[in-house]
Amino acid sequence: MTRPFRRRRNRRACAPLSIYDPIHFGIDENGLPVEVTLMYRNLLDGGEPGSGKSSLLNTIIAHVALCSDARLWLFDGKTVELGLWEDVADVFVGNNIGHALDKLRELQAEMDMRYRQLHAVKRRKIVRADGLDVIVCVIDELAFYSVTIGTKEEQEEFRTLVRDLVARGRAAGIIVIAATQRPSADIIPTSLRDLFGFRVAFRCTTDSSSDIILAVGWAKEGYSARNIRPEDIGVGFILAEGGIPRRFKAAYLTDAQIEAVIATALRMRGIDPAA
Template identity: 30%
Template sequence: GRLLGRLRHWVFDGESKPVRMNARDRNDSEVYMKLREARNEAVRRRMAPVMVGLVVLLAIVYLAITYVTPFWNWTVLVSAMTLVGWWGAPADKPVAGRAVDGVKTPKLTSDAIVSALGSLGIGELNKALAKKPDAIGFPNPIQRDGDGWRADIDLPLGVTAGDIIAKRQELSSGLRRQIGCVWPEGDAKIHEGRLVLWVGDRDMSKAKQKPWPLAKPGATVDLFKAQPFGTDQRGRWVEITLMFASMIIGAVPRMGKTVSLRELLVIAALDPRAVLYAFDLKGTGDFAAVAPCAHAYGVGDEPEDIERMVAEMRELREEMRRRIKVIRNLPESVCPDNKVTPELAARKDLRLAPIVVAVDECQVWFEHKEYGEELESICTDLVKRGPALGIITILATQRPDAKSLPTGISANAILRYCLKVQGQTENDMVLGTSQYKNGVRATMFARTDLGIGYLAGEGDDAKIVKSVYKDATDTKKIIAGARARREAIGNVTGYAAGEEVDVEAARLDPLADTLAVFQRGEDKLWSDVIVGRLADLRPSQYGGWTAQNLATALKPKGVKPKQVWATDPETGKGANRNGYTRDALTTAQNNGQ
C-alpha cells in the first residue's frame, strides 16, 4: 500500500502541487497554466512505463499462482503469517486496536454536573450542597440535543444562573471539557435559578461551520425577510431581519466584530435594490471587497476622509427628509402603516429602496472635535426615524461606552450583537439594560471564541451565535455576482459608479455664514430667521435646517442660543425668542482665529 501511494505521488507529480496551488491563489493565471501544462506532460511521460510494469507484474503473479505453487501452500503461508504477526505484536502496539469514536464525548451525567458546580467555589451553592446533597435539581432528563448534551438544572435557593455563567472557565475545568464546548445560559422565563447547560461534542470556535447558503453562486436576498447570519452551538442557522431595525455591534479588539459587520454588508449587497454606505474608520480596508456595490465608501480618519464622510451623511439626512415627505403624501390605500413596504421599495419612481449604513469604529465619528456633534445628531436621527423609512443603520465599536454609543443611539437600536466584552457596563451598553443581571453575559466568552457573540433583538431571547467568516477573497467572489445583478437592473451609483463627492459641502463654516446673513443695522436675530436666510444663502447645504441644527453646528464654535429681543420682519413687533447676537458670533469667530 505504501509503495502504491509513493508510486501514485510520483506519477501525478505531487511535488509540484504546492507551487501550482500558490499560483492559483495569487490569481496568476499565466504561471498557473504553464505549471499545469508541465505537470500534464510529466504525467504522460511517467504513466506509460508504469502501466506496462503493472501489467507485467500482474501477469507474473497470476502465472506463479496458477502454475508454480499449489493453492493450499498459499493458504497455509497466509494463515501462518497472520498467526505469527498476532502473536509477536508488542502489547502496547497491537496490529488492530479497538474502534474509537474521536468525536462523540462521554455522556453528561448529573453526578458530573453536581461535582463540577461544587468545584466553582460559590459560597451559597456549597452551603446548600453541604446541608442537602440533592439541593441541585434536574427537572428534565439529561439528553442529546444536536451535537451535544443538554441539561436543565434548578440551582439551590439564592444561587442564580448568572453566578454560574460568570465562572464558565472554571465550569469547563470541572467538567473536563474544552471551554468552547461548555455553554451555560439562564432561562429567566422559568426563574432566575434555572440554568440550561449545553455541552457540545466539539469546540464551537473550531467546529466546521455549515456552508453559508448566501455564498452560493447566484444567491439573492430580500432584506424584508430573515437571512442566515450565523450558527448556534448546535450548528443550526440563526437568521436576522435587518429591515425596520438599527443595529449595534460591540466587542473588544480582535474578536471578529469587523468581519461580522462585513458579513452584514454582504447580505445587504445581495439585495440588488439596496443602497450601501460603508465606512471603515479603522482604516485597514476591511470593507474594500464590498466597495464595488457601495454608493458611499470611506476608509480612514484623516481630515479629508472625515470631510467626505460628513458630506455623504448630510446627503443621507436630506434623503431621509425626502422620504418622510414621500411617505406622508402617499394615500392610505397605498401606504396604510406610514412606512416603506416591499411593494413601495420595488417602485423606482418613489426611490424608497432599502438603505444600509455600516460604520466600523463609530467612536471616531462621535469623538471628532469639529464634526462629532453633527455626526452624532445625524446618526441618532437615522436610528430613531430611519427604520420606518427603509434606512438601516449598523454601528460597530470596540469601546462600548457612553461616548462611543450615545444614549440616543443605544436606547433605540433594536438589533444587538455583542462579542466578548470586559465588564457589565459594556455588556449592557450593547445588549441593553439589565441583560447582564438576566444572565446574558458576553463577558463569559473566551479569547478563543472568535466570531461568537450574543445576538439580541431578533426574537424574545438572546442567542449565542457564531457569525460567518468569509475572507477578502471569498467576499470578492460573492460581491462580483452581486455587482453583476445590480448592473442588470441599473443600480450602480455613487462610489461604485465612479462619481465624486462634493467635499466642499463638508467644509462649510456655519459661524461665518450665520454672520453673513445679518443685515446692516441688525445686532440680534432669532434662530428661525437665521436658518431661513441660510437656506436662501446655500439651499443645497442648509435647506431643511432647523433651529436645533443651527445650535448643534454653532456649539463647537463656543456660542449657544439665548433669549434675544428682536423685531419680527413681517409684523414689525418685538418679542423675546431663542437667537444670537452679532457680538457673540463675532467674539466666537475671533477666538477661533
C-alpha cells in the first residue's frame, strides 16, 4: 500500500538512536535501570525548584537529539533551562507568548494533517516504517505560559492547544513533555493530568502537590514526593499507566556531557560543531 506520508529529513546513517527505543531515565531503589519508551506516550514532570526536573528533561532531550527519526520543539520560558539545546532544536521558543501560540497552532495543524493522511490509508497511528519524523514538544514551564505571561485570552488559548496536543497527538507522532515547578490544580487540572501516560513527581512541598502530579490517593498509599528529603536531588516517583509509582534516581548529565551530545547531534545533521 502506498503511504502518503512525508519522509523524514535526510540525516547521517550514524544516528545511534530511535524515538521508538527505550530512554534510560535512571535507576530504581534496587539499582535496576528505569527505561521508558515515550513513543505513543506523553510525560508530565513536576516538583519544587531544584528537585531534579531539569535533569530528567536533559536526559530525554539528549536521547531525542541523537535520534534519526525525531524533531525537537523546545519551549523555555526562562530561555536558559533548555537554552543549551537550541542549536539542535528544530524550534526554540523563549519568553514570547505570541511565538509560543504560533508554534502550537502550527503543531496542531501538522497533527490534523497527519490524521487526514492516516484516515486516507485507513490506519490508526503512524509506525516506524512510515519514515515520518516524530515531533517531541518539550514545555518548561507550563505555568509561565498558562498563567504568568500574556493576556487571559492568550493563556487560555495556550492551555487549550496544549490539552489538544496531549489528547490527540500521540498516534500522529506528536509527543508532549510538560514540566512545572508549580504542581497545583490551576496549572495541572485533573482533566489534563490524566491524559499523560507517564507522570514523574520529584520532591514536592505537600502531599496534595504530589497527588496533583501522580493522581489523588497515592500519597495516602505511601507514595508521596513530600517525603523525599531536600538533599535527595533527582529522586522522584515515576508512574506509568496502569502501574504503581516507582521510586527512582534520575540520571544526570553535566554541561560538558550535554555539549558532547550536542556536538554529536550537530555532526549527524552535517554541521561542524566548531563552526
